[in-house]
Amino acid sequence: MVTARKEPEYSDEARIAKLQGPVMVSVTIGEDGKPRDVRVVKPLGLGLDETAVAAVSDWLFTPGKKDGKPVEVQATIEVSFRMLEDARHWSLSGAHFTVPPGAERPRLIKAPQEASEEASEVATVRVAFDIDPNGVPVNIQVANSSDPKWSQPATNLIAGWRFEPATNNGAAILTHAEFDLVRKNEK
Secondary structure, three states: OEEEOOOOOOOHHHHHHOEOEEEEEEEEEOOOOOEEEEEEEEOOOOOHHHHHHHHHHOOEEOOEEEOOEEEOEEEEEEEEEOOOOOOOOOEEEEEEEEOOOOOEOOEEEEOOOOOOOOOOOOEEEEEEEEEOOOOOEEEEEEEEEOOHHHHHHHHHHHHOOEEEOEEEOOEEEOEEEEEEEEEOOOO
16 A cells, blocks of 8 residues: 555647546655655556656655565556547557667657647557658558547648657657557546
8 A cells, every 4th residue: 555655747749639648657665664665567658657657766665574574565556647528639658769778869859739629539640750850750641540530630730740859879860659649538
């Protein structure tokens, strides 16, 4: 049981993208109730994984017990990130980048979108794309969609987003991304 907790903070880029959902972390809780070996087992992306690890690393727990004595235990914890939603806008439920070993992932800096009055139904779209060395999404494709009619709005949305590009040894590089877009009903 958690006895003291610090709420994780939203990263700027996750807030810009309206990213929300759970980050699952694995943790070892020591005999003293302090966490260690905190690591992400199910990521969400855009800096939220790191803030979840930082927050859980500062939590305190009631130690596990065996035969009345404190013992070390393993636990998996869900750290949830939620924002107020506007059903007329898309939000993200996942952001995944594929970068070479040693490279820095891209950083989202701008995610404009216009409100849509067609927001009365739930929509989900997975968009796969590359981010070029200028931070511009290219080769945008819909990998999966709850309805084909959402494919074009989703690709148009991503086409307007901008990133600080991925870098390797200080040089901007092309990198791949997959974003899960969702729009929920206002009800």
